[in-house]
Amino acid sequence: MASKARAFQQACRIRSGQAGTLSCASRDFAFSGSTSYTTPIQILAPRSPRQCTSCRHASTSSSSGPTPTSSRRAITVTSDDGRYNWADLSTGEKAARGTQQTFNFLLVAAGLVGTITISYLLYTELFAPESSTIQFNAAVNRIKASPECRALLGPSSQIKAYGEPTSNKWARARPLAHSTETDKFGTTHLRMHFNVEGPEGMGVVSVHMIKPREGDRLEYQLLSLTVKGHETVYLENKDAERGVKGKVGKMFGVQWR
Template identity: 55%
Template structure:
């Protein structure tokens, strides 16, 4: 009986030692967990401090519009105004340049008194006239060009033309250019007029001059106009006005 009691005491003591060893381990794990929580909160603190960094100053070259007008200082507002004024000036200059190019292209190619348009129309008239093709050659082989220059490309030769307005307000458009075919070469001359109330130029004359041949008139307003009656009195001719 005494042996049983002694064995029970020894078992209780072993049990107590086990509990004493487990308790410090649990406390240390608790401290470790607490430290881990403190370590995880430290990045949050650094993040919040980073949001408080000062913003970049707004200048003429760095302004990207991310900041509101009310958040800008007086100097930054002046910088933004300068940048926007410069951008507006660029847009206006680009628009003016585009309109200028369109205007000159229209005047050069599509306007009624454009030298290029009248040149092309006169060349077509020459090629379509049988008297001209008889002197120059087939219409497909006739080429037209302006005044001879040092440039070897015939299309780059300038067209000799002039535009004048007389005292009555009539516009006179004059031009001459060269034509050349397999048979011969010549010079085409034209004179066109436009009155104050007219919209288009009208031919006064259009002619082809080939050396050694009579002048070929494709248009001649003087021949179409009726001849005025002439009266003679006391040896003096009187023409009706």
């Protein structure tokens, strides 16, 4: 029995020196010198380092701190949002960003050109002094203000003016027949005709305006109203006026004033 006790003590000293931890539980251990003992000795072996792999990994992770991830999603033409610097991009990513920026520039340039074109057309057709719309409204106002024209058409508040009729019965806007040309002397000619209608009748208005090369505005050469069954009413007729003055003031090749 004494030899067993010494072997036990030696084993405890060896285990405590190797692992540093030893848990021994014994109950009612006594050296009475008898050949038997009441409670067996239980020796708890220390935990092997392999059994604490998760704990060692956790402690290693906590001590080392978070490691930054060097991987990121590659950018493309559609996914590039500009969050990465140019120096951090690869050759393919730089090409993708260049393609995207080129497309955006072309899109903005096309929108700018379209805006300028539409603005120019609106100005020339609606707001410019030489636009057909401005001259159409001015001619209609003169027709309504003329007593001769009101006698043929009716009250000015009931006179309607419109362009050429179309085959489409659903079309609300009728095109205005007009043309603009410049002759060899640099004179601009605007010719236009449209329809007028009132409770007393309907007719056609003819307009001819010119602007000399050095001029700054259009001037009437002809403004007339033709109603079927009545004589043509001339509000402006510069050609006829010049013709009459020429016949009256010229005789035998000598112009008399």
